[in-house]
Amino acid sequence: MATITYTSREEIEVHRFSALATIGIPLLAIFFQVYVSSRFSFLKLFDIPLMVTVFFAVSRRNQLAGMLTGCSIGLVQDALTHLPIGIYGISKTIAGYAASSIGLKIDVDNPGSRFLMMFFFTFLHDGIYFIVSRHLLGLPADWRMLHELSSAVANAIVAVPLFALMDRAKQR
Amino acid sequence: MENFFTRYRNVTVLLFLLMAQVIVLATQVRRPDTATGESMSLVRTWVVQIFVPGEKAITSIGSGVRNLWKDYIDLRDVRAQNEELKAQLDRLRLEQVSLAEDAGQARRLQALLGFKQKFIAQTVAAQVIGSTGTDRSRAFTIDKGSKDGIKADMPxxxxxxxxxxxxxVFSRSAQVLEINDATSGAGVMLGRSRLRAVMRGTSSGIPEIMHIMADEKIDPGETVVSSGGDQIYPPGLPVGTVQSTTPDPEGGPFMVVQVKPSANLDKVDEVLVITQVSEKEPQYQEGPHPVRAADILAQRLPTVTPKAPDKTGAEPPPTSALYAKKTPSTNAEGPAGSPATKKKPVQANPPSQSAPISTNTPLTQPGEAPTEGKQSTAPAPNGTEAPTAETKKPKVPSTIEPAPPKPPTPIESTQPQENPR
Incomplete structure (x- = not known):
């Protein structure tokens, strides 16, 4: 069995990240999300950990790495809520898998494609979260289309400069 | 078979991860003690212990810098502010005298009617150090935990x-579930109409009061206070104001009342955790020259000329006479301290009078130690019956119509027994 590495497909541009960036950036994103949004509640509209998940997934272009990254980030997010652990985990695992799959096929370094990609993955992530929480667990959750739309747009807008910032952590 | 897993390795791993998390989810949901907060997931404990020190450190540094800056700014206007506060203090003193008079009167009347009240006996101040970071879970983390006396379900x-x-609850931090979370609820009472209902949070963050009949008259702006029926929040605490009323979306006979919380839940920096709530009966202790509740009632009621007391016991004595000190010679029911006299207060408290009161606050649990108010019914050591308000309580409702109980203001009346007239 071939060793799983971030550079296993050399025919397309595959990026690697240092261990510090691999662990530090997701932790920093989660910390920012839980700490700063307690001071500025409007920041709860954004999902910085989701952006990090998508970024790592499309940069590595490896489905295993993408889903593991999403799973880890989601589970940590779950642990910080009062809801059962696994809702964010499932949502971000699927988002990471889908993002790495798309990263194999399209140019993910273009700002326009990054905007559309983040818009789509926010919808996908929130939809999975809603299905799991409402229909699997029976929690009181509502699908608010206007809120989800505005959240997707806001995440897409923020993702473009944030992805450009995180590009500096890439190792070729 | 080997080729299948090799070919679909990624999909297999994805399915494995999802299945594992679903199993973990199912385990949590099925676990009966998860909802009570008594058990804690190890993953949750680890993650919280990793994030809380960082949040605490940044909060303390930020508070230090902010306080330093605020102290400097505040010093510039402190003189003018001092004068303004002095004037405000004078005004508040005048108001306090008036309010103390009303509060004392209310306490005497409540003691007469045997009210039980819940008072906030002890609180712990805590600082908000983090949130969940999402609108789907409206909760935040405070910097006090089980080592500070915090327990689950404390308001x-x-x-x-x-x-x-x-x-x-963790050792040095705790997670607080806000009242507007979709999984949260509270027993509330409307301020003007005195309707009791259940308020629950919603996904949008605007709490709603459910199951109120559509023909009830509820106006926007009406205050909502806690009713105490949920056994968590003490009664009388402000919850919010009515924001709007809408018909039941499911077409039922009820309407939905949206409530705007009194506290700004989007920006909570410091909170008080109520760690102890005491339940007491207000006790009225007569001073040397007390103003009796009967006199106050007599001033407010139409004057009735009392008949001459009949020593045969055929006519009841006037209301004001009930509150005079009894002596063995004037007590027509028997000698003071006799078994008949001791049983009188208990027998004269009919359920028809105590029932409306008992619905307001929870009853004393069986085996609970008697409160101070109850102890006052014991006869005096010299063999005469103690002339407390408790012993005359049964006579009063025959002359007045007991008003619906007004929820107390617990913060202001933490020590009711220490304010004798």
Missing amino acids: VITPKGIVGKVYK
Whole structure:
């Protein structure tokens, strides 16, 4: 069995990240999300950990790495809520898998494609979260289309400069 | 078979991860003690212990810098502010005298009617150090935990109103579930109409009062206070104001009342955790020259000329006479301290009078030690019956119509027994 590495497909541009960036950036994103949004509640509209998940997934272009990254980030997010652990985990695992799959096929370094990609993955992530929480667990959750739309747009807008910032952590 | 897994390795791993998390989810949901907060997931404990020190450190550094800056700014206007506060203090003193008079009168009347009240006996101030970071879970983390006496289900308030309840407790931090979370609820009472209902949070963050009949008259702006029926929040704490009323979306006979919380739940910096609530009966202790409740009632009621007391006991004595000190010679029911006299207060408290009161607050649990008010019914050591208000309580409702109980203001009346007239 071939060793799983971030550079296993050399025919397309595959990026690697240092261990510090691999662990530090997701932790920093989660910390920012839980700490700063307690001071500025409007920041709860954004999902910085989701952006990090998508970024790592499309940069590595490896489905295993993408889903593991999403799973880890989601589970940590779950642990910080009062809801059962696994809702964010499932949502971000699927988002990471889908993002790495798309990263194999399209140019993910273009700002326009990054905007559309983040818009789509926010919808996908929130939809999975809603299905799991409402229909699997029976929690009181509502699908608010206007809120989800505005959240997707806001995440897409923020993702473009944030992805450009995180590009500096890439190792070729 | 080997080729299948090799070919679909990624999909297999994806399915494995999802299945594992679904199993973990199912385990949590099925576990009966998860909802009570008594058990804690190890993953949750680890993650919280990793994030809380960082949040605490940044909060303390930020508070230090902010306080340093604020102290400097505040010093510039401190003289003018001092004068303004002095004037405000004078005004408040005048108001306090008036309010103390009303409060004392209310306490005497409540003692007569045997009210039980819940008072906030002890609170712990805590600082908000983090949130969940999402609108789907409206909760936040405070910097006090089990080592500070925090336990699950303790109410959390601010001076403006209730915020939520403690949901999960760690050693040095705790998670507070806000009242507007979709999984949260509270027993409330409307201020003007005195309707009792259940308020629950929603996904949008605007709490709603459910199951109120559509023909009830509820106006926007009406205050909502806690009723105490949920056994978590003490009664009388401000919850919010009515924002709007809408018909039941499911077409039922009820309407939905949306409530705007009194506390600003989007920006909570510091909170008070109520760690102890005492339940007491207000006790009225007569001073040397007390103003009796009967006199106050007599001033407010139409004057009735009392008949001459009949020593045969055929006519009841006038109301004011009931509150005079009894002596063995004037007590027509028997000698003071006799078994008949001791049983009188208990027998004269019919259920028809105590029932409306008992619905307001929970009854004393069986085996609970008697409160101070109850102890006052014991006869005096010299063999005469103690002339307390408790012993005359049964006579009063025959002359007045007991008004619906007004919820107390617990913060202001933490020591009712220490304010004798």
